[in-house]
Amino acid sequence: MDRGELAAFLRGRRERISPSEVGLPAGPRRRTPGLRREEVAQLAFISTEYYTRLEQARGPRPSREVLSGLVRALRLTDAERDHLHHLAGAPPAPPPGPPREVRQSVLDLLARLPQTAAIVTSAIGEVLAWNELAAALMEDFSALPRRDRNLTRRVFLGPHRDGVPLYGVSDVGAFARNSAQQLRAASARYPGSPEVTGLVAELLAGSEEFARLWAAYDVSAPPTLRKTFQHPLVGPVTVNCDALHVQDRDQRIVLYTATPGSASEEALRLLSVVGTQRMDVSG
Structure with missing residues (x-):
């Protein structure tokens, strides 16, 4: 697990998402771009304290369930999802089967x-x-x-x-x-x-x-x-x-x-x- 890189990656992905993208009100006072930590935690169904520790490079290794919640909350692409898993020391599971949908x-x-x-x-x-x-x-x-x-x-x-x-x-x-x-x-x-x-x-x-x-x-x-x-x-x-x-x-x-x-x-x-x-x- 690379705590420093994981923390930086989470911060970068959080700051690029606007509240409106996830159905949250922007509110009159936002000192930082993107979502607040508590908002990401709420969307990922984890505690704000736990998510804060991850962004501060102090958290324990997240489980696959936590990683799935973060993928959903931060709207990660497939490549970003895989990168998140590797940073967390939990390589992504193989896909369930060959993709059939053609772009x-x-x-x-x-x-x-x-x-x-x-x-x-x-x-x-x-x-x-x-x-x-x-x-x-x-x-x-x-x-x-x-x-x-x-x-x-x-x-x-x-x-x-x-x-x-x-x-x-x-x-x-x-x-x-x-x-x-x-x-x-x-x-x-x-x-x-x-x-x-x-x-x-x-x-x-x-x-x-x-x-x-x-x-x-x-x-x-x-x-x-x-x-x-x-x-x-x-x-x-x-x-x-x-x-x-x-x-x-x-x-x-x-x-x-x-x-x-x-x-x-x-x-x-x-x-x-x-x-x-x-x-x-x-x-």
């Missing part, structure tokens, strides 16, 4: 990429959002139940495993390995998540290939820079692959683009027309 700015980005097929995936391979061209190139994810939007489950358990790779991709073996490795890494970040442990158990029971890859304990793989989709309407579509990590949500934005002037670029252009006529987009 609106990311959804807007997908909609502004008319010549790029783009999807957002969770830490365990669930497709969370997509644009029209991705739906045309891969499949209409809006027509699938949530369970079937998980690409890790799909690549190991089908229904595309009977002779035809998932989306006819040229790198299905590498994709399967990469999916298993990403799931292995995610299982360490979310050790208490029923969703993660349930998916691992399901794949171990249903796929010998996954069991073999899981037993290797690999957690990283070289990125896939290029792949070919075998599309039923336009034939082979070769694309460049780029993945952007949304760090605060533990999500990936996967972008598929064709080389300018190539036959695949023309195929994507055709799919962008056909796809918007027959498919709806959902986030």
